[in-house]
Amino acid sequence: MKKITKRRALILLSIGMIIISTSQIVSQFFELPDFAKGSFIGIGIGLLITSLIFGNFKTVRN
Numbered sequence: 001m002k003k004i005t006k007r008r009a010l011i012l013l014s015i016g017m018i019i020i021s022t023s024q025i026v027s028q029f030f031e032l033p034d035f036a037k038g039s040f041i042g043i044g045i046g047l048l049i050t051s052l053i054f055g056n057f058k059t060v061r062n
Contacts, residue, residue, distance in 0.1 A: 003054060004054045004055050005056055009054070013055075016043075016046075016051065017044070023037060
């Protein structure tokens with residue numbers, strides 16, 4: 001696959017964290033089915049892993 005730019009990788013990283021945290025907060029106040037909890041957490045983790053694997057996080061070397 002193609003590399004994702006650093007900006008898009010950071011956006012994916014933040015969206016994944018927001019999805020995971022939102023699902024945790026919503027499950028505290030409302031009763032969510034296990035399928036919904038697992039789906040939200042799975043999508044969030046998938047976005048996190050995608051951004052880390054395909055992101056362009058090259059360090060600058062002098």
